[in-house]
Amino acid sequence: MSMPEKPSxxxxxxxWNEWWQASGTYxxxxxxxxxxxxxxxxxxxxxxxxxxxxxxxxxxxTDLVARFQRMRGLEVFYPMGWDDNGLPTERRVQNYFGVxxxxxxxxxxxxxxxxxxxxxxxxxIPLSRQNFIELCGRxxxxxxxxxxxxxxxxxxxxxxxxxxxxIGERSRRASQRAFLRLLANGHAYTAEAPTMWDVxxxxxxxxxxxxxxxxxxxxxxxxxxxxxxxxxxxxxxxxELIPACVALVVHPTDERYAALVGSTVLTPLxxxxxxxxxxxxxxxxxxxxxxxxxxxxxxxxxxxxRELGLPARVIMQKDGSIGKKTFGEPGWESRDxxxxxxxxxxxxxxxxxxxxxKIVEMLTASGHLLGEPQTIKHPVKFYERGERPLEVISSxxxxxxxxxxxxxxxRRGAELAWHPPFMRARFDGWVQGLNADWCVxxxxxxxxxxPIWYRLDENGDANYTSPLVPDEARLPVDPLADVPDxxxxxxxxxxxxxxxxxxxMDTWATSSVTPQIASGWEDDPDLFSRVFPMDLRPQSHExxxxxxxxxxxxxxLEHSSxxxxxxxxxxxxxxxxxxxxxxxxxxxxxxxxxxxxxxxxAVRYWAASARLGAxxxxxxxxMKVGRKLAIKILNASRFTxxxxxxxxxxxxxxxxxxxxxLRDVVERATKAFAGYDHARALDLAETFFWAFTDxxxxxxxxxxYGAHGESGAASAVGAxxxxxxxxxxxxxxxxxxxTEEVWSWWRPGSIHRATWPAAEDMGAGAAQGDLAxxxxxxxxxxxxxxxxxxxxxxxxxxxDLVTVHDVPERLDLLRHVEPDLIEAGNITRIERALxxxxxxxxxLAPVEG
RNA sequence: GGGCGAUUAGCUCAGCUGGUUAGAGCGCAUGCUUGACAUGCAUGAGGUCACUGGUUCGAGUCCAGUAUCGCCCACCA
Numbered sequence: 001m002s003m004p005e006k007p008s009x010x011x012x013x014x015x016w017n018e019w020w021q022a023s024g025t026y027x028x029x030x031x032x033x034x035x036x037x038x039x040x041x042x043x044x045x046x047x048x049x050x051x052x053x054x055x056x057x058x059x060x061x062t063d064l065v066a067r068f069q070r071m072r073g074l075e076v077f078y079p080m081g082w083d084d085n086g087l088p089t090e091r092r093v094q095n096y097f098g099v100x101x102x103x104x105x106x107x108x109x110x111x112x113x114x115x116x117x118x119x120x121x122x123x124x125i126p127l128s129r130q131n132f133i134e135l136c137g138r139x140x141x142x143x144x145x146x147x148x149x150x151x152x153x154x155x156x157x158x159x160x161x162x163x164x165x166x167i168g169e170r171s172r173r174a175s176q177r178a179f180l181r182l183l184a185n186g187h188a189y190t191a192e193a194p195t196m197w198d199v200x201x202x203x204x205x206x207x208x209x210x211x212x213x214x215x216x217x218x219x220x221x222x223x224x225x226x227x228x229x230x231x232x233x234x235x236x237x238x239x240e241l242i243p244a245c246v247a248l249v250v251h252p253t254d255e256r257y258a259a260l261v262g263s264t265v266l267t268p269l270x271x272x273x274x275x276x277x278x279x280x281x282x283x284x285x286x287x288x289x290x291x292x293x294x295x296x297x298x299x300x301x302x303x304x305x306r307e308l309g310l311p312a313r314v315i316m317q318k319d320g321s322i323g324k325k326t327f328g329e330p331g332w333e334s335r336d337x338x339x340x341x342x343x344x345x346x347x348x349x350x351x352x353x354x355x356x357x358k359i360v361e362m363l364t365a366s367g368h369l370l371g372e373p374q375t376i377k378h379p380v381k382f383y384e385r386g387e388r389p390l391e392v393i394s395s396x397x398x399x400x401x402x403x404x405x406x407x408x409x410x411r412r413g414a415e416l417a418w419h420p421p422f423m424r425a426r427f428d429g430w431v432q433g434l435n436a437d438w439c440v441x442x443x444x445x446x447x448x449x450x451p452i453w454y455r456l457d458e459n460g461d462a463n464y465t466s467p468l469v470p471d472e473a474r475l476p477v478d479p480l481a482d483v484p485d486x487x488x489x490x491x492x493x494x495x496x497x498x499x500x501x502x503x504x505m506d507t508w509a510t511s512s513v514t515p516q517i518a519s520g521w522e523d524d525p526d527l528f529s530r531v532f533p534m535d536l537r538p539q540s541h542e543x544x545x546x547x548x549x550x551x552x553x554x555x556x557l558e559h560s561s562x563x564x565x566x567x568x569x570x571x572x573x574x575x576x577x578x579x580x581x582x583x584x585x586x587x588x589x590x591x592x593x594x595x596x597x598x599x600x601x602a603v604r605y606w607a608a609s610a611r612l613g614a615x616x617x618x619x620x621x622x623m624k625v626g627r628k629l630a631i632k633i634l635n636a637s638r639f640t641x642x643x644x645x646x647x648x649x650x651x652x653x654x655x656x657x658x659x660x661x662l663r664d665v666v667e668r669a670t671k672a673f674a675g676y677d678h679a680r681a682l683d684l685a686e687t688f689f690w691a692f693t694d695x696x697x698x699x700x701x702x703x704x705y706g707a708h709g710e711s712g713a714a715s716a717v718g719a720x721x722x723x724x725x726x727x728x729x730x731x732x733x734x735x736x737x738x739t740e741e742v743w744s745w746w747r748p749g750s751i752h753r754a755t756w757p758a759a760e761d762m763g764a765g766a767a768q769g770d771l772a773x774x775x776x777x778x779x780x781x782x783x784x785x786x787x788x789x790x791x792x793x794x795x796x797x798x799x800d801l802v803t804v805h806d807v808p809e810r811l812d813l814l815r816h817v818e819p820d821l822i823e824a825g826n827i828t829r830i831e832r833a834l835x836x837x838x839x840x841x842x843x844l845a846p847v848e849g
Numbered sequence: 850g851g852g853c854g855a856u857u858a859g860c861u862c863a864g865c866u867g868g869u870u871a872g873a874g875c876g877c878a879u880g881c882u883u884g885a886c887a888u889g890c891a892u893g894a895g896g897u898c899a900c901u902g903g904u905u906c907g908a909g910u911c912c913a914g915u916a917u918c919g920c921c922c923a924c925c926a
Contacts, residue, residue, distance in 0.1 A: 007885090217925075236926055249926090283926080291926040298925050378925055389925080425853050426921060433922060541920075576860095578919075609862080609874095613854085615919080619861060621875055624888095631888055639885030672865095683863070687873075697885080705884080782892090789880060789892035796883040826883090 003641055003745045007634040009599055009627070012737040017152055025750045026070075026157040028077050030527055037077055038069040039531035041515045041564055042158070043539050043547075044081030044166055047143040048088040051150055053581050054540070056591045057616055058570035060607035062538040063156045064678045065568065067733035069535075070157065071756035077531045079162035079518040082147070084140045085171065086507035087201070087385060090446035093136050094124075101445035102126035103480045103502065113138060129478055132446055133167055140165070153595050155604065155736045157752065164517050166510050167447075172476035174517045175510040176451040178554060179440075180469055182400055187557050188440070190398050190464050194295075194302045195439050197393035198383040199320030203443040204397050205383045206506055207436050208546045210390065215380040218373040219287065222363060224248065224265040224274075232257075232265050232276065233370060235287030237378065239363060240322065240355040241294040243270050243344055246310045249291050252278040257290060268368035269343040269359070270327065271335040277308050296392035298381075299435070315344075316391050322355050324348045352388070396464065398441040398450060398503070402434055402553060412552050417566040419676040420613035423541060427552075430545040438550070440506045447504030451477045453484040460495040468498060472522075512550035515563040534564040541569050541613070568676055571615035581618055589618070601735040602626035608734045611679045629686065630738040633731065636693050637742040640720045643704050647721050648714025650765035652703075653773045653816035655719035658696050660769030662688060662723055663762040669730055670756065678733075685730040692723060695778035702823035712819075719765075726757045776810055777817035784825040787843075799827045803843045805835040 020026060040062060045055060062078075070076040094100055097116040105128040113135055116125070127135065144165075151158060164170055182188035195204045220239045223231040232248060245267050250257040260276045267274060281300060282291050293304045295312040305312065311331060317323040325344060328337030343362060347355040363369035380389045402409075409431050418424040441450065451470050454462035468484040470477050479500030483489050491497030513521070515534050520527035533555070539547055548567065555563035573581040581589070594603050598620065605626025610616035650656055665688045672680035697720075702708075704716040725747075732739040732751045743751035784802060788795055802825065804814060811832045818830055 009888090212922090212924075215925085219926085234926070238925075287926055289926095293926085300926075379923090380925055420854095422853060429852060429922060545921085572920090574919090611862095614862095615855090617861060619875090622861070625874060628888070632886070635886040635889090637885085642885070680863085680865090683873085690873095693885090694890085698883095701884090785891055786893090792880050794881055794883070795891060796881090 003638060007638050007741075009601070009630055009634070009738065012741050013153060013155075013595075013600055016737055016740050017155070020157075020750070020752075021152075021160075023750070025752055026076075026078065026159050028159045028162060029075050030530060032075040032530065034530050036073075036075055037530055037535075038066075038074040039077035039519070039534040039536070039564075040066060040079070041518065041534045041537045041551075042078065042080050044083040044164075044511070044514065045147060046083045046086075046088055047140045047147065047165075048084065048092045051147060051591050053573045053589055053591060053594070053618060056154060056594070056603060057573050057607045057610060058538060058540060059151065059156055060154065060604050061568060061570050061610075061612065061678065062536070063154075063158075063604075064608055064733045065536060065538075065676065066157050067736065067752060068673045068678075068681075068756065070752065071729065071732065071754060073755065076157070077162070077518075077534075078156075078158050079164070080148075080151070080156075080158045080160065081163065081514060081518065082140065082144050082165045083507075083511070084136055085166035085447055085510050087444065087446075089136055089140065089167070090444065093132065093139055093446070096139055097125075097135060099125045099127050099132070099135065101129055101132040103129045103445050103449070103478070105129075105131075107131060107478075107481055128481065129445065129449070130481065136167060136446070137165075150592055150595075153592070153600055155600050157736070162518065166507070166514075166517075169476060170523060171510050171513075171517050172448045173523070174513050174521055175448040175505060176475045176477065177472055177522065178513050178516070178558060179505065179509065180451060180472065180475075181558055183467075183469065185557065187401050188398060189401070190396060190467075192394060192396045194305075194392045194394045195397055195436075196299075196381065196383075196390045197318065197395070198386045199318065199388055199391055200386060201383065201444065202318055204393075204395060204439050204441060205390065206439045206508075207434070208438075208508070208549070209384050209506075210381050211384045212379040213382050214377055215389070216375060217378050217380070218375050220360065220363070220373045221288070221370040222268060222292075223368045223370055224267060226260075226263065226265050228263075232260060232290055233288045234290045234292045236292050236297075237376070238294070238297050238356070239369075240347060240350075240352070240359050241297050241315070242267050242292070242359065243272075243322075243325070243340070244294040244296075244313050244315045245270075245272065245274055245292050246295055246305065246313055247274045247293045247308065248276045249279050249282045249293055249304055249308070250276065250289060251282040251284045252280060254282070254284045254289055256284075266335060269362055269366060270340040272313075272327070272333060272340065273335065279304055279308060296394070298392065302392060312394065314394060316393060318393060318395075320388060320391060321349055321351050322347050395443075397439050399437040400440050400553070400557075402438050403436070405553065405556065406431055406434060408556055409549075409552060412556055412562055416552070416562055416564075419566065419568045420611070423544065423567075423569045423613055426541060426544045427548065430549060438506075438553075440509050441503040442506055443502075444504050447507060448476070448510055449478050449480065449504050450501040451475060451479060452501040453479050453487075453498045454501065456493070456495055456497050456499055458495050460493075462499055467501075508546050508550045511547055512554045515551065515555070516558075532563075533559070533561050535566060537564045537567045539567070539569060540572070544569075566676070569613050571610065571613055574615050574617050576617070578617075594620075594623070598623040599627055599630065599737075601630045601737050604734060604736075605629060605682075608678055608682050612676060626735075629689075630735055632693060633689075633728075633735065633738050633742060636689075636697065637724055637728070637745070639697070640717075640724045641746055643713075643717045643720065645704060645706060645710070645713035645717045647718040648711065650715050650719045650722070650763060652712060652715040652719075653770065653813075654696075654699065654777055654820060655715050656765040656769035657771055657773035657775075657777075657816075658692070658769070659719055659722060659762040659766035660771055661774055662692075662726055663759050663766050663769075664771070666726060666730065666757045666761070667759055670758075673733075681730075682734050685727065685734075689727055689731075691778065692727070695781055696723075696774065699777050699781060699817065699820045699824050703820055707823050708819055722761070722763060726761050729754055729757045770813070772810070773813050773816050776806075776813050777821060780804060780814075780817070780821055781824055784821075784827070796826055799825060801829055801831060802827050803831045803833050805833045805843070807835060807837070 107130040327340035453468040519532040669681040
């Protein structure tokens with residue numbers, strides 16, 4: 001045994017990290033069969049951002065499970081991914097190097113990237129997609145290194161040999177393969193349809209990426225002229241869309257307007273004849289009860305347009321400006337085309353607000369604007385990363401069917417074990433509220449391309465109904481660089497030739513196959529068979545509707561199974577103002593700073609104290625408590641292991657009682673941990689441990705030193721060692737450094753490969769232990785201390801007489817702890833007195849001198 | 850507007866299937882250098898368990914409602 005004279009936490013992290021790495025403590029042994037494996041679908045952090053306290057919380061939670069399951073004898077598959085796919089990286093690489101992704105360019109395999117690393121280069125140099133990906137790799141490799149260092153420092157027991165990046169070749173291959181199979185099975189389709197569109201990023205977005213923001217707007221009351229001379233009034237917040245108006249709509253039962261239904265009215269300024277129709281979605285309570293249907297102002301317009309079979313008159317362009325159209329041409333009928341074209345010319349080329357202002361002036365002049373516009377607050381749909389409201393724009397997109405799988409997905413959601421269970425409601429709510437299939441294509445450049453080409457007919461028009469697909473063995477492909485089988489590069493873009501699909505996939509199309517990517521799907525069937533479907537998906541609650549939902553969807557459609565059996569949802573870290581940490585002072589509190597200041601074990605202790613699903617308050621005080629616990633473990637261990645007596649059979653009733661109590665703790669902590677309640681497991685171990693040092697250690701200290709002979713000492717030291725051995729293992733998942741340190745003093749190998757404690761570890765003595773003995777000893781010791789504290793004397797102060805008032809059963813047990821109590825309390829003699837209540841009362845005789 | 854969660858000591862939180870006087874840690878107060886630990890130890894003072902009803906022999910715990918806070922979803926005429 002090699003035990004330091006003065007144990008300390010300093011230096012433990014560097015020391016053990018190096019050792020764990022060198023000895024492969026956390027390496028996954030892929031010889032184990034699936035039932036002996038516990039596999040984790042680790043969330044890949046976005047490498048274009050930085051890690052914050054929230055990551056520390058949730059990644060620690062995952063690591064606790066990993067360590068627990070590893071100690072329980074399962075081979076833990078705990079990979080790490082880096083999310084460098086998508087818009088954040090695209091923008092970062094763009095700004096950092098002064099480049100842009102230009103997918104039409106051919107790949108240059110010998111590109112000299114070092115030339116880009118001059119800060120004065122800001123000219124948006126175009127790069128091929130493959131070169132852009134490589135450049136991304138150059139930038140993110142540094143971030144990934146920093147992230148890995150932090151995660152190692154935090155002691156995540158990840159197998160660093162199993163990593164992936166979401167833009168990497170394996171991820172692209174898996175994403176493309178998944179897509180091709182969806183296509184082959186009819187789950188993916190392409191369609192020209194109105195979809196939510198971001199006018200700044202100029203791409204379609206999916207329902208899951210949309211958020212509502214409260215915005216100020218104005219209701220304008222506007223008159224439409226009836227052919228018989230009267231008017232119909234509507235209210236709209238978007239008068240600039242009047243030229244796109246294709247109908248008015250009222251509720252079928254709205255008697256005020258019943259006579260109007262079926263008639264034709266003229267739009268103001270543009271004099272376009274539009275029908276008045278009836279539809280149940282029209283709300284009589286809103287505005288005048290008459291709604292203007294435009295192509296397209298919002299998603300309700302899309303519904304009306306589709307269900308009422310209306311024509312489309314689209315004026316909104318993909319950049320959010322009003323386009324030029326010619327009234328009088330087919331589809332753009334007007335009773336006064338000249339006036340209509342003049343009116344449109346006034347707003348053409350303008351964006352939202354400006355166009356609105358202009359058309360309001362025109363409506364005022366024409367007398368169609370009634371009264372003053374009413375300022376209102378209303379929710380407006382935004383792309384979650386966007387700055388301008390979304391428009392509904394018709395375009396060709398790829399979709400994955402979700403609506404028709406609603407029931408299957410709900411059933412899968414019910415099969416999944418949610419921790420905590422109430423989080424399932426978010427999934428169910430989202431699935432039930434789905435209103436569109438998953439729009440999976442993005443008109444961006446940096447991401448996984450669709451592995452799709454289209455034949456061009458003799459006119460050069462693309463054939464979208466039977467796309468050309470590559471053999472899976474060719475994946476990943478870039479359709480703008482690679483050529484479909486049976487064609488030559490020269491046929492690209494030629495009539496009778498082919499064209500590549502220019503779009504990339506939604507970043508979630510890749511993220512939703514992280515279990516497959518990490519498991520080596522098709523690339524490594526042997527690994528896949530041992531780890532998939534996985535056991536655990538850890539994540540936070542705000543991405544249940546995206547990451548969790550899409551992953552369940554993909555696994556259902558491809559594997560007809562769940563991607564994992566359990567999902568653990570961590571909460572957020574809230575600052576003292578109860579605001580989400582990353583949004584308030586996330587930049588001032590850096591995870592590395594915390595680890596350095598308090599120590600990783602201490603920070604992990606804070607994280608482990610928070611239950612799954614519950615938001616944790618950022619509390620450095622709690623970290624200090626964790627540090628105190630780690631130090632206490634060092635000292636109590638040194639004390640226990642420093643006993644010179646030879647440990648022997650545990651014969652003393654007090655020792656057996658303590659072990660019996662510990663056995664109870666082991667059983668309860670194991671049950672809690674197995675049920676993903678790590679906070680409870682920690683609390684149980686910790687509560688026992690502090691009582692162990694405060695009471696048990698004090699009670700047996702003198703006996704362990706040999707005050708009552710060899711066998712008494714042997715029993716005490718034997719019990720102490722057993723308890724320490726078990727306690728260290730109970731704490732190992734929470735405090736990996738300090739427990740490894742103490743373990744190294746007297747045990748071979750890593751504690752993190754040791755077996756999780758079991759009831760048998762407490763030995764035969766514990767089986768005969770009576771919990772009441774330990775309790776009684778602690779009660780009396782506390783009472784004696786209390787008296788000394790009241791008398792303001794030292795705890796070592798000598799006492800003549802202690803009288804124990806208690807019930808007969810407890811008085812009977814007193815003989816088991818009497819000698820230890822006499823030593824621990826420095827008491828001369830103990831007298832017994834019968835009492836009615838089972839509570840212990842001790843009265844001290846006057847303290848000696 | 851719909852849903853989920855929270856509300857227990859000054860602060861951060863436990864309190865599992867309802868059962869004697871509601872717990873812990875921090876902070877605070879008062880003491881104590883005792884042969885593991887002053888990065889320590891002991892003792893103590895702090896609570897009408899958000900509110901209102903109800904069920905029950907008995908409610909922090911179950912039910913209904915109210916309030917406040919947080920989150921998710923819906924809401925563009």
